[in-house]
Amino acid sequence: MNQDNQFQYSKSEHLEQVTVLNAAISDFSYGRHAHEEYSFGVTLSGRQDFFSRGQFHRSHPGNIIVFNPDEVHDGHSGVDDKLQYRMLYVHPDQLAPVFQAAGIKSQGFRVADTLLDDPQLCQYILHLVQLIESRSEDKLRQECELYQMATRIAQLYGECQADQKARRVDSLLLRARDFIHHNLQTDVSLEELSQQANLSKYHFLRMFRQQFGITPHQYILNCRINRAREDLEKGKALDDVVFDYGFSDLSHFNRRFKPIFGMTPKQYQKHFLNA
Incomplete structure (x- = not known):
């Protein structure tokens, strides 16, 4: 860095x-x-x-x-x-x-x-x-x-x-969002998410991106990184965090984490545990 x-x-x-x-x-x-x-x-x-x-x-x-x-x-x-x-x-x-x-x-x-x-x-x-x-x-x-x-x-x-x-997020999209939050450590499909919102897959995809500014896949990845960050702060082993949130390896996790927090997961954890 x-x-x-x-x-x-x-x-x-x-x-x-x-x-x-x-x-x-x-x-x-x-x-x-x-x-x-x-x-x-x-x-x-x-x-x-x-x-x-x-x-x-x-x-x-x-x-x-x-x-x-x-x-x-x-x-x-x-x-x-x-x-x-x-x-x-x-x-x-x-x-x-x-x-x-x-x-x-x-x-x-x-x-x-x-x-x-x-x-x-x-x-x-x-x-x-x-x-x-x-x-x-x-x-x-x-x-x-x-x-x-x-x-x-x-x-x-x-x-x-x-x-x-007038600006409230559609309640069905919120239900799909909550489903994502409760299933971050499992692989969910576009079909499962669209069912939560009672929409066709591609109508759901369009509505979700319009509302949240990113695709459901990008949203899930973002949520996993945020949850992984919390585990790092608690001192959870880095290899376990990588595995729990579905990253293919530490290099993959590093590439996703650093552009958001300005440092690698290892640096971030050391930063908090040594504070």
């Missing part, structure tokens, strides 16, 4: 399923992928160019990038200067009750904008990032910063809740 590209991951010791990425990249490009978490990023220097929700975006210093769960995106530095940014990943299970307490009632809330400029929200994100990176022992402060962040999002986007039904 080019030494000009640096990736530092930190997990909160007090908030479950909350992780921070401190990244500095020059010539690294993320492949298109999606996370199960909400992703809140702040560009610190350089320019962050990326694709999401069918459009190309450019994030300048101070801008906030938001990826809702399962939203496909990529990313790279858009200028000659090094791109530096922080990304905060928060699992929906962690954020849903905080959103609810902040005034957003519905489950599955989605932030309407991908790129925004809001100094107050930016401050809350960076405060929480700093607390996690410094391994602050102040659990209450981390919880309060997460709540303030969610409250600001509610202030900005809570009024959009009335429009959520």
Whole structure:
């Protein structure tokens, strides 16, 4: 890995399923992928160019990038200067009750904008990032910063809740998505998935790609990588992870993993276990 590209991951010791990425990249490009978490990023220097929700975006210093769960995106530095940014990943299970307490009632809330400029929200994100990176022992402060962040999002986007039904994913596609999540360690066919959605195979394929931005095969692979990442963080043997999630060998796993997390699975596991 080019030494000009640096990736530092930190997990909160007090908030479950909350992780921070401190990244500095020059010539690294993320492949298109999606996370199960909400992703809140702040560009610190350089320019962050990326694709999401069918459009190309450019994030300048101070801008906030938001990826809702399962939203496909990529990313790279858009200028000659090094791109530096922080990304905060928060699992929906962690954020849903905080959103609810902040005034957003519905489950599955989605932030309407991908790129925004809001100094107050930016401050809350960076405060929480700093607390996690410094391994602050102040659990209450981390919880309060997460709540303030969610409250600001509610202030900005809570009024959009009335429009959520119009943008809601078809329930049958969600059923197929849930079937994928529950069967990640088995080989599922397009026929099985289309049956979950009560659609013909190729109608399902078209609708799924239209909704999620990638094919069902790409989605399954992405989910397997995300689940494999969790097992690596827990210290599971690398060979077992490769086998459990259907990768042909470690080289195959490396090729799929590195374009998403900036390092090989072995480097990633060592990074967390030695933290």
